[in-house]
Amino acid sequence: MSTPYTWLHIGLGSFHRAHQAWYFNQLMRNGDHSWQIAAGNIRNDSEATIETLQRQHGEYVLETVTPRGHRHHELIKSIKKLIPWQADLAPLISCGAEPNTKVIAFTVTESGYYLDTEFNLQINNPDIKQDLQGGNQTIYGTISKILEQRIEQQAGPVTLLSCDNVRHNGQRFRDGLIEFLNLTHNAKVLGWLADNVSFPNSMVDRITPKPEPNLTDRVLDKTGVHDGAPVMGESFIQWVLEDNFIAGRPKLEEVGVELVASVDPYEEAKIRILNVSHAGIAWTGALIGQKYIHESTQTGFIREIVYKYITRDVIPCLSQHQNDIDFYQYRDVVLDRFTNEHIKDTIQRVSGDGFSKIPAMITPTLVESYAQGRVPKATASLPAIFYVFMQEWHIGRLAFDYYDGILDSASVHQMYEADDPIHLYASNQSLFGELAQKPEFEALLRNRIEAVYALLS
Missing domain, CATH: 1.10.1040.10 (N-(1-d-carboxylethyl)-l-norvaline Dehydrogenase; domain 2)
Structure with a gap:
């Protein structure tokens, strides 16, 4: 069996585990193992969850519930690589720069784009200032370092996919990244972008609250699984993607994702x-x-x-x-x-x-x-x-x-x-x-x- 392609997700939180990871789990249940998820974080605020998931080999239970109270429990096995955090983000950047990584997606919240009302970077924000000096506190500093390594290692094209509630999120991230690269005078990456990176727009939807304190006990009672990191969400789910993946993509349309010309x-x-x-x-x-x-x-x-x-x-x-x-x-x-x-x-x-x-x-x-x-x-x-x-x-x-x-x-x-x-x-x-x-x-x-x-x- 050939080595699966990697879909790297930055922002390993409850939403990703209840949403994108669920779709990949459906692909696996259908017998499609051609893609796998690797996931990690820019900030050091979820290491306890990552450590728990590592002990569970990346597996966890997703509980979904309808407005009428009907609950469903499903074991999610689609996150195959958990990337530990460290200050320089070297493991995350290294994974993003691997030739087998064809898509880098991210959920960093609306504020994680640091854009003003004119969609320009908030260059006076302390995090942006730090990254303009070579840091990796934001998605811009992190992605620019990944792209630099991809160029050095001749890793080939990659799709950068925003999964946040930002209007025209792919376009906005692209514009923010280009502004960031111009401010850092990174001509090498700027010159490489046009022919090697795509920025699809997307829309994601599933309400995913912070797990209830008794969720672990409920999962154990309903499934018999001792899970230290379960997640929960509503039964409703939707994912709409602009079909613009420069280096290939999973067959997500086979599990309910809407691939469209315009999001x-x-x-x-x-x-x-x-x-x-x-x-x-x-x-x-x-x-x-x-x-x-x-x-x-x-x-x-x-x-x-x-x-x-x-x-x-x-x-x-x-x-x-x-x-x-x-x-x-x-x-x-x-x-x-x-x-x-x-x-x-x-x-x-x-x-x-x-x-x-x-x-x-x-x-x-x-x-x-x-x-x-x-x-x-x-x-x-x-x-x-x-x-x-x-x-x-x-x-x-x-x-x-x-x-x-x-x-x-x-x-x-x-x-x-x-x-x-x-x-x-x-x-x-x-x-x-x-x-x-x-x-x-x-x-x-x-x-x-x-x-x-x-x-x-």
């Missing part, structure tokens, strides 16, 4: 309808002391906020460009998925990275609504809720630690301590782009923030 309509629907609503529900739920997404989705006024956002603003925007997706049906399916009380998806998990989500996911609907001659009152409610959410963070009243990969704590505290914090917020170009200089947008945002205060009083 655009799928990712727009998912980002604006699912991801934004998810965040809005989390921010609002946090303000009334709730802990789980299903609680907040089942809270009437919270569901109404996101329902109006989707129906009044998002669907009119999306319908201008795409007519063969039933956005109303998609809205209803998404909101039903959010009511899944059995996965216990936490508000803390979903609320993160707001300073990346607003410019990337919410501001486009604001801009397009104005362009269509419509005041986006429903959409403006979401950054208004986030303003109040962060105000609670500012005064230390959030019930959990808020995570945001690009949070500038000092600047946010300074904003709320100013005479007119709403003005500073509304005029923040990094968040709102061209709207930051428009008095009518500031007036709308003030109105929506006042409405949030009134709702919570």
Whole structure:
């Protein structure tokens, strides 16, 4: 039997293990062993999981559950190589540079792309600064080192595949990487990219919460497997890929992956309808002391906020460009998925990275609504809720630690301590782009923030 090709995944977290690894497991169950997953991390924050998986030979149990509580357990065996972390990432870089590695995919979250509202690198970010000096704290520094080694070792072409909730994620990563290579004067890699690297866009979808404390016991009870690193997710799963793989790919279409010429309509629907609503529900739920997404989705006024956002603003925007997706049906399916009380998806998990989500996911609907001659009152409610959410963070009243990969704590505290914090917020170009200089947008945002205060009083 020939040696299988390697699909290297950077970002070995619960989502990858519940999503991409599941599809590869289906291929293996069908008798296709022509590809295998190798996986590792840029950051040293999951080594305990990797060590556990190593003891289990990479195998673990995936539990999925429907909104009605039907559970299914499956042993996943598709991750064949677990790459230990070390500070210089030498094992990860070495794997990426092997000739047999044909695809390098990654999930680094929205904030892991370090892009501003104009999709340029945030060159003043400390992580980017470090990588511009030769570090490997970000996906850009890491991938550039992998490509340098591939060139030296004549390893051949490779596909770089973003699997994050970033609009046009392949294109955005490509542009960010090229900017990074220009800033580091890396002419060798820049010259090699055009003929040797492809950057497909993709859309991934499966809600994957932090595993419950009793998941290990439940897996043992249901399967008899002693698993120290099980994962759980909803039963729904979707993966849409632009069919643009320069060095070959697995036959993923045989296990339900949608290979398409353009991912655009799928990712727009998912980002604006699912991801934004998810965040809005989390921010609002946090303000009334709730802990789980299903609680907040089942809270009437919270569901109404996101329902109006989707129906009044998002669907009119999306319908201008795409007519063969039933956005109303998609809205209803998404909101039903959010009511899944059995996965216990936490508000803390979903609320993160707001300073990346607003410019990337919410501001486009604001801009397009104005362009269509419509005041986006429903959409403006979401950054208004986030303003109040962060105000609670500012005064230390959030019930959990808020995570945001690009949070500038000092600047946010300074904003709320100013005479007119709403003005500073509304005029923040990094968040709102061209709207930051428009008095009518500031007036709308003030109105929506006042409405949030009134709702919570």
